Amino acid sequence: MSDVKNILLVGVGGQGIILASKILSTGLMNAGYDVKMSEVHGMAQRGGSVTTQVRFGEKVYSPIIGKGQADILVSFEKMETGKWIEYLNVKGKVVVNDYEILSAPILIGKEEYPRGIMEELKEKTDVTVFKAADIAKELGNIRTMNVVMVGALVKAIGLDNIDWEEVLRNTVKEKYIDINIKALRKGMEQVK
Amino acid sequence: MKKFLTGNEAVARGAYEAGVTFASAYPGTPSTEILENIGPYKEDIYAEWAPNEKVALEAAIGASIAGARALAAMKHVGVNVAADPLFTYAYTGVNGGLILVSADDPGMHSSQNEQDNRNYAKFAKVAMVEPSDSQEAKDFVKAALEISEKFDTPVLFRMTTRICHSKGIVEFGEREEVGIKEYEKNIPKYVAIPANGRVLHVKVEERLKKLEEFSNTTELNRIEWNDKKIGIISSGIAYQYAKEVFGDKASYLKLGFTFPLPMKKIKDFADQVKKLYVIEELEPYIEEQIRAAGIDCIGKEVIPRIGELNPDIIAKAILGEERETISFDESKLVSRPPTMCAGCPHRGFFYELSKKKNVMVTGDIGCYTLGSAEPLSAMDTCICMGASISAGHGAQKAFNKHGVDKRVVAVIGDSTFFHTGVTSLLDIAYNRSNTVTVILDNRITGMTGHQENPGTGYTLQGEKVPFIDIPSLCKSIGIENVKTINPLKLDEVSKALDETLASDEPSVIITRWPCVLKKPTPEDIEEFGNEKFVCEVLKGDCKGCRICTKTGCPAIEFDSNIKKAKINEDMCVGCEVCLQACPFDAIEKVGE
Ligand SMILES: Cc1ncc(C[n+]2csc(CCOP(=O)(O)OP(=O)(O)O)c2C)c(N)n1
Numbered sequence: 001m002s003d004v005k006n007i008l009l010v011g012v013g014g015q016g017i018i019l020a021s022k023i024l025s026t027g028l029m030n031a032g033y034d035v036k037m038s039e040v041h042g043m044a045q046r047g048g049s050v051t052t053q054v055r056f057g058e059k060v061y062s063p064i065i066g067k068g069q070a071d072i073l074v075s076f077e078k079m080e081t082g083k084w085i086e087y088l089n090v091k092g093k094v095v096v097n098d099y100e101i102l103s104a105p106i107l108i109g110k111e112e113y114p115r116g117i118m119e120e121l122k123e124k125t126d127v128t129v130f131k132a133a134d135i136a137k138e139l140g141n142i143r144t145m146n147v148v149m150v151g152a153l154v155k156a157i158g159l160d161n162i163d164w165e166e167v168l169r170n171t172v173k174e175k176y177i178d179i180n181i182k183a184l185r186k187g188m189e190q191v192k
Numbered sequence: 193m194k195k196f197l198t199g200n201e202a203v204a205r206g207a208y209e210a211g212v213t214f215a216s217a218y219p220g221t222p223s224t225e226i227l228e229n230i231g232p233y234k235e236d237i238y239a240e241w242a243p244n245e246k247v248a249l250e251a252a253i254g255a256s257i258a259g260a261r262a263l264a265a266m267k268h269v270g271v272n273v274a275a276d277p278l279f280t281y282a283y284t285g286v287n288g289g290l291i292l293v294s295a296d297d298p299g300m301h302s303s304q305n306e307q308d309n310r311n312y313a314k315f316a317k318v319a320m321v322e323p324s325d326s327q328e329a330k331d332f333v334k335a336a337l338e339i340s341e342k343f344d345t346p347v348l349f350r351m352t353t354r355i356c357h358s359k360g361i362v363e364f365g366e367r368e369e370v371g372i373k374e375y376e377k378n379i380p381k382y383v384a385i386p387a388n389g390r391v392l393h394v395k396v397e398e399r400l401k402k403l404e405e406f407s408n409t410t411e412l413n414r415i416e417w418n419d420k421k422i423g424i425i426s427s428g429i430a431y432q433y434a435k436e437v438f439g440d441k442a443s444y445l446k447l448g449f450t451f452p453l454p455m456k457k458i459k460d461f462a463d464q465v466k467k468l469y470v471i472e473e474l475e476p477y478i479e480e481q482i483r484a485a486g487i488d489c490i491g492k493e494v495i496p497r498i499g500e501l502n503p504d505i506i507a508k509a510i511l512g513e514e515r516e517t518i519s520f521d522e523s524k525l526v527s528r529p530p531t532m533c534a535g536c537p538h539r540g541f542f543y544e545l546s547k548k549k550n551v552m553v554t555g556d557i558g559c560y561t562l563g564s565a566e567p568l569s570a571m572d573t574c575i576c577m578g579a580s581i582s583a584g585h586g587a588q589k590a591f592n593k594h595g596v597d598k599r600v601v602a603v604i605g606d607s608t609f610f611h612t613g614v615t616s617l618l619d620i621a622y623n624r625s626n627t628v629t630v631i632l633d634n635r636i637t638g639m640t641g642h643q644e645n646p647g648t649g650y651t652l653q654g655e656k657v658p659f660i661d662i663p664s665l666c667k668s669i670g671i672e673n674v675k676t677i678n679p680l681k682l683d684e685v686s687k688a689l690d691e692t693l694a695s696d697e698p699s700v701i702i703t704r705w706p707c708v709l710k711k712p713t714p715e716d717i718e719e720f721g722n723e724k725f726v727c728e729v730l731k732g733d734c735k736g737c738r739i740c741t742k743t744g745c746p747a748i749e750f751d752s753n754i755k756k757a758k759i760n761e762d763m764c765v766g767c768e769v770c771l772q773a774c775p776f777d778a779i780e781k782v783g784e
Binding site: 083 | 194198325360361432433436504507515516518519520524529530532559565566738742745746748750752762
């Protein structure tokens, strides 16, 4: 069981997290791993917090990740990082999209978007922050942000030996293949 | 062939492979994708959305009596709606195999309660299977249909959110064409009148004995021997969690067939292990039966009966182990509750309703339940599907009877109206309360992800059909005062509410505008157009009064530094609700 690796993707409904984890799990399955993935549907998708959890290894039982267990936390939205940091292994890594989505209490002026989350987390663990949304916009389609994040993720966790471009060719629509491959490569460049 | 499937996708595949030819369901998280994935097997399986779960199960029962293999699927609370036919089909037994998929929602990810539907199997005296991953979800469909036909019983196919929505690798098989069994008229079996029912009940008890024998011998209930110091009895997702925690440091009795329980196998297992744990999510369903059989075990005294289970809870409860975590003060984080989308047609209606004084709003279940959230807070109750109208009727009658000067507005979605709202409205029409019923017709079943319903003009398998006209329906049952309005036009909404609230007669308002996330049909485009606009705040004119933020639109942000509102152009769809709400004409519409 100890060989099982845990990837936690978090963000907000509508950010393309489910597709990101689909790409991820397809690649892992092609590479011969046992894979389980858990996703959230329903109510939360209406602008609420969403997460998908991907676990892979020789043999996986539970589809969900426990507290202190994620080898990597990939956060599509800054504040969400804080909500899920408890799930990170103390030796794990964090990859964050430097992007803010204001939730209802902030929009109506009842609360303020919290500051300094990244600074605090950087003191405690290995954090990579970059602007995936800007990269995706530069490439010409903000929707490729999720694939930029996948690129960063696979590099950070050392899965860059899998042929992700092949996976993309088989999962995204024909006309979006090129832009997504570019997004993947850009994402990989963000992580040393 | 191997594929990576959710449990729901796997059930659909299982239905295909097992020769199912009839499937009916009403959507409900976490069950919805079962029928959505059966739909495409058009050549082989007839599949439909029923208006509600009772109808879905009854339709499947009809197909089963006719001789076909049939499936009905629903969320856990749907089984409450379908309980009546379930309990009696349990008596008559089947012709073609029948399974009822119940998708429970421990932890209430998307539900109003977390009832444990395993109790239904025991209560209705029908066989039950419980898959623990996607592969089993597929394989158990076939096993369950065979059990159904062999033992002449409907089978409850019990899933939970984590089985439904987790993906795992599934090995495919071929479809088995079982065809249709011969239909024979059999009055003593299928006509459940008291005289027949008395005979059938005896048969049901005999059937349970046979099923228990089967339970003791079937491979669906298997023992995995490892170290015998700890023995674990478990089923469903809880089994995976137990394996995650104990691996091969414990022995397992893994139950896939959970009603009737294999008491003999359980006793044998219990006798051979030193310490026996029953690890199950929610109710002590297995534990109570084991204890009643005189077998001692450890269960709910350590494993919680509230909420969703997970490996961490088990590890802490039994082994006292917890992983180290990174400390972080979460108090500075802001919650992210779900909200109505930018451009949601429900917003304009609730914005106006929230301004009406002295009304009680009986609500219902759907995206529009978000009308109860801040800043709209325009809903007082939400009980179960359909209850808005009937509870509203009861409340209005009670207020009137006791001379309480309060008016009731019942608010219900289109799909929910077809589900059980129609019969409730009949109560109003018949027993005459001056309740105002508002049907929020966004042309689709929104909350569960856009399923067709009787009002949309299309079926699950894509056939174009006549749509049920809600205004005509309301009029035909005896409501004379029926108005259809555009919920994005605030003055129309306000006027309709004022007029109906002033009336002593029953009245219905239908707000008709498509869900902003719906993929428009040709008919939608013809009726509602398809232009794209955005709204913009004129900085110079904005007085910073924040009234626009009271609409609760996620595209509107108030910048407290410059004390002005700002509209996120990526999210805005130009619905113009904020534009009408603004008292200073400081919002304007611009083309894209
Ligand atoms: C008995 C029962 N069945 C199913 C559900 C799941 N469910 C919740 S809301 C909903 C659909 C609501 O659709 P509609 O009334 O059209 O409102 P909308 O979400 O489109 O605003 C469903 C099917 C439930 N809560 N209870």
